[in-house]
Amino acid sequence: MRDHFIQCLGELVQQDPNILLITGDLGFGVFNDFRENYPDNFINVGVAEQQMTGLATGLALEGKTTFTYSIANFATLRCLEQIRNDAAYHGANVNVVCIGGGFSYGALGISHHATEDLAILRSIPDITVVAPCGYWETMAATAAIAQEPGTAYLRLDKSAGDDSAISDGESFRLGCARILHSGTDCTIITAGGILEEVQKAAAELSSKNIAARVISMHTIKPIDVETVLTAATETNALITVEEHTVNGGLGSAVLEVLADHEQFTRVLRIGLEGGFSSIVGSQQYLRQQYKLDAASIAQRTIEFLEQ
Amino acid sequence: MLLKRSLPFTVTTRKYNYMSAAQELAKKVRIHALKMANSGGGSHIGSALSIADILAVLYAEILHLDPKNPKLEQRDRFVLSKGHAGAALYATLAETGFFPISKLATHYQDGSDLCGHVSHKGIPGVEVSTGSLGHGLSLATGMALAAKIDQKKHRIFTLLSDGECDEGSTWEAVLFAAHHHLDNLSAIIDYNKIQSLDTVADTLELEPLADKWRSFGWQVQEVDGHNHQQLQSDLSALPLESGCPSVIICHTVKGKGVSFMENTVLWHYRVPRGEEFATALQELEDS
Numbered sequence: 001m002r003d004h005f006i007q008c009l010g011e012l013v014q015q016d017p018n019i020l021l022i023t024g025d026l027g028f029g030v031f032n033d034f035r036e037n038y039p040d041n042f043i044n045v046g047v048a049e050q051q052m053t054g055l056a057t058g059l060a061l062e063g064k065t066t067f068t069y070s071i072a073n074f075a076t077l078r079c080l081e082q083i084r085n086d087a088a089y090h091g092a093n094v095n096v097v098c099i100g101g102g103f104s105y106g107a108l109g110i111s112h113h114a115t116e117d118l119a120i121l122r123s124i125p126d127i128t129v130v131a132p133c134g135y136w137e138t139m140a141a142t143a144a145i146a147q148e149p150g151t152a153y154l155r156l157d158k159s160a161g162d163d164s165a166i167s168d169g170e171s172f173r174l175g176c177a178r179i180l181h182s183g184t185d186c187t188i189i190t191a192g193g194i195l196e197e198v199q200k201a202a203a204e205l206s207s208k209n210i211a212a213r214v215i216s217m218h219t220i221k222p223i224d225v226e227t228v229l230t231a232a233t234e235t236n237a238l239i240t241v242e243e244h245t246v247n248g249g250l251g252s253a254v255l256e257v258l259a260d261h262e263q264f265t266r267v268l269r270i271g272l273e274g275g276f277s278s279i280v281g282s283q284q285y286l287r288q289q290y291k292l293d294a295a296s297i298a299q300r301t302i303e304f305l306e307q
Numbered sequence: 308m309l310l311k312r313s314l315p316f317t318v319t320t321r322k323y324n325y326m327s328a329a330q331e332l333a334k335k336v337r338i339h340a341l342k343m344a345n346s347g348g349g350s351h352i353g354s355a356l357s358i359a360d361i362l363a364v365l366y367a368e369i370l371h372l373d374p375k376n377p378k379l380e381q382r383d384r385f386v387l388s389k390g391h392a393g394a395a396l397y398a399t400l401a402e403t404g405f406f407p408i409s410k411l412a413t414h415y416q417d418g419s420d421l422c423g424h425v426s427h428k429g430i431p432g433v434e435v436s437t438g439s440l441g442h443g444l445s446l447a448t449g450m451a452l453a454a455k456i457d458q459k460k461h462r463i464f465t466l467l468s469d470g471e472c473d474e475g476s477t478w479e480a481v482l483f484a485a486h487h488h489l490d491n492l493s494a495i496i497d498y499n500k501i502q503s504l505d506t507v508a509d510t511l512e513l514e515p516l517a518d519k520w521r522s523f524g525w526q527v528q529e530v531d532g533h534n535h536q537q538l539q540s541d542l543s544a545l546p547l548e549s550g551c552p553s554v555i556i557c558h559t560v561k562g563k564g565v566s567f568m569e570n571t572v573l574w575h576y577r578v579p580r581g582e583e584f585a586t587a588l589q590e591l592e593d594s
Contacts, residue, residue: 040456051445051479058449061435062457082476085439086446090427 001138001156002099008139010034012146013041024052024070049074053082060092065146072100072112087151088126095145097154101192102243103286104158110276119248121153122221128152129221133195134163137218140172161195177224183211187231190241191217191250198241200294220250228257232265239268239301246271268304329535332402333363337564337591339398339411345584347415349423353562353574355395357499361557362399364538374404377431383461384434384450388443389468393425405432441474448484451492466495470502473511485524490546494554499561503575520554532557565590
């Protein structure tokens with residue numbers, strides 16, 4: 001996703017030289033071409049995330065479109081107050097980009113596990129929260145948040161599902177979920193690269209004659225209310241899957257939609273439940289460890305549907 | 308009509324002293340801030356009195372602004388980083404024609420957009436909202452860098468408290484501004500040497516403050532923050548050196564203008580009521 005993001009950003013800069021990429025001294029090897037081709041659009045502020053975000057806001061208030069960039073929680077939690085008070089409250093076009101959603105940097109330990117960011121960021125007013133499920137959505141979302149006035153959070157992931165365009169010329173819209181696979185027995189709603197596990201799980205369910213609808217809820221805020229309600233009406237159960245705590249993230253957002261509309265469909269939230277992970281490992285390993293892998297998702301879905 | 312050096316204040320004769328437009332503005336700002344703290348029950352009167360002279364000189368004599376066109380593209384940008392002294396800024400803006408003076412009475416009141424800590428929403432002339440310390444200088448670096456990129460000539464000023472020099476984020480911005488040679492950026496420090504619970508010296512020593520900024524690559528000037536002539540002279544001379552950001556360290560007195568508030572920790576938070584309010588008001592009006 002990172003490479004697709006930077007590729008897209010380069011294309012955007014060609015069209016609009018007012019776009020600036022500001023990194024907190026991260027992105028080794030990733031930004032070489034961008035930096036070489038667009039030196040005037042690249043700023044490395046050093047290891048200073050608060051400055052990165054305040055600077056981005058000041059630039060945005062003067063008409064620039066800014067992207068701040070760091071890994072895991074550094075782009076968000078370290079400078080959360082600057083995101084809230086400076087960027088969001090002023091409606092500044094500051095796009096906070098985190099590479100390393102979930103367990104992307106699983107081997108590095110809890111400092112690098114971005115597993116509460118969606119909950120925290122979506123609670124802040126006037127922020128669009130996007131977690132693309134694959135490369136297509138990453139590029140489309142990058143362009144969309146650049147054009148959209150106001151503040152956005154873009155959560156990128158090392159992994160990616162197959163989120164390629166559903167039809168020729170499909171247009172991406174923030175806040176409009178995408179149905180990647182049709183089905184009526186249940187609906188799996190997901191966000192982020194963990195779509196790859198969901199798609200494998202859906203294939204396994206299909207082999208057992210369970211037709212699962214798969215929805216990419218790439219925009220967690222504002223959430224696509226209509227698509228959630230339609231799925232709740234048309235299928236027997238909703239399963240939310242996120243590489244994130246179950247508290248306050250995608251699953252919670254879906255439950256809020258259902259409760260607000262008095263739509264009491266059965267919901268299984270699959271995510272992290274056990275607190276911090278003090279063990280490390282690859283993204284794949286940690287997904288298995290915490291039952292977020294395809295086999296676990298399929299198994300838990302079957303058990304839930306049988307209850 | 309542009310504000311710079313053209314405020315329509317009358318010059319009054321007081322015995323043998325002339326009161327300049329800035330001095331008259333500072334006096335009005337102090338009186339407004341005191342009344343606002345009294346009627347709204349607001350804190351930080353000491354902080355507001357501390358910066359009244361700085362604001363008055365800036366708005367009467369330095370900043371290039373148009374109260375009738377607050378978003379004028381080529382305006383100078385002023386960021387009040389010490390947002391808790393917002394009453395003084397609101398009073399300054401009202402007195403210089405950005406919004407009606409009558410609006411000041413809504414400060415701290417239910418439903419008012421005149422927040423205790425300065426907010427830009429609905430308030431002409433307020434560039435940004437602050438209130439959490441250590442944000443203003445970073446915002447100002449963004450504005451300054453944008454002006455450099457766009458080759459614009461306006462200047463960016465930000466007024467910091469001494470307490471917010473405790474914040475790590477302030478020093479992140481200090482490093483950045485020097486590295487990027489933002490000589491269109493000037494920081495002004497209200498160095499009254501009193502924080503919310505104690506003196507600066509007993510809380511977290513900042514000395515040698517000027518040397519710290521200097522060693523970070525800034526040009527430094529120290530000034531009596533209540534001496535209008537010195538303030539006018541130094542603020543007019545910015546940038547102190549081409550290619551470097553400038554900082555004016557203003558030695559000030561917290562609570563300046565009210566004898567029993569001056570240099571006291573108590574009046575960081577205490578609300579002026581009853582006899583104290585009346586005495587304070589009398590002192591300011593007699594000044």
